[in-house]
Ligand SMILES: Nc1ncnc2c1ncn2[C@@H]1O[C@H](COP(=O)(O)OP(=O)(O)OP(=O)(O)O)[C@@H](O)[C@H]1O
């Protein structure tokens with residue numbers, strides 16, 4: 001099988017129309033910026049990958065094992081560049097990945113950074129991320145799935161295709177499920193066009209494991225498995241502080257402690273979604289702060305008033321009433 005059964009038009013660098021090249025980010029290598037590099041430092045300087053890695057470290061709380069794995073992958077790619085520059089040919093490294101973890105653990109956020117790293121090192125032309133779920137790939141009727149999947153692949157070429165809850169593609173209980181068709185097209189493209197498309201499958205770890213057991217073809221094409229652990233309360237607290245600072249808010253006296261108590265309660269509730277739950281809780285606290293300030297018609301509000309989430313804005317949560 002030398003020629004792919006499913007070739008995605010416009011997917012090989014030679015066939016790229018000028019328009020789509022100019023749409024690429026400013027860092028798009030017109031001439032490969034690291035073509036002459038002989039040292040790791042030269043590759044890093046030419047690609048500015050270190051800046052992305054440093055941002056990843058600074059912007060994301062915790063996630064130590066994930067950050068370490070990303071550094072390892074970056075190292076592999078840098079060395080691969082240096083080998084290529086000396087004419088030591090090798091097959092393009094396989095870069096398809098699986099990000100497993102519970103909701104809100106940062107999978108989508110990290111996938112975006114990964115796309116940037118791959119782009120800066122010249123492994124994908126554009127470095128964009130196309131995020132999809134089963135419904136974007138699989139049709140309802142016979143003959144609808146292949147065009148849908150191919151359309152998504154076409155959009156993702158030159159970047160990263162992120163498939164959230166990828167195991168929904170496989171429904172063994174339904175004998176005539178079209179998901180299998182999408183999987184087969186994906187497998188072909190993951191093999192034949194891996195120099196221009198990186199696929200990241202994401203989802204809960206246990207379901208992902210079951211999916212790989214039933215789909216050995218998919219399993220064998222995934223080179224890197226990254227586990228995203230749940231955050232501990234201190235990490236969630238730090239994430240909250242960071243989210244507030246980004247939006248020019250802060251906890252007033254006692255509010256951080258109240259929020260910690262809120263987190264302890266929220267953790268025991270169903271559908272806890274890590275950092276996403278933190279974001280939602282802070283949004284609701286802002287709503288309560290606004291209502292509180294709104295009620296006081298005559299008072300001249302200072303910047304301090306407008307930026308501060310008070311203890312009562314946190315304690316107003318339903319969770320405290322139930323307790
Ligand atoms: N380690 C972190 N530090 C700071 N913010 C984080 C961190 N992890 C996640 N967030 C924030 O939490 C929110 C949810 O993260 P993200 O969407 O990446 O998670 P996810 O694992 O893809 O979740 P889902 O499974 O629900 O799609 C985002 O707003 C993101 O910025």
Ligand SMILES: [Mg+2]
Nearest residue numbers: 107108109164
């Ligand atoms: Mg996500």
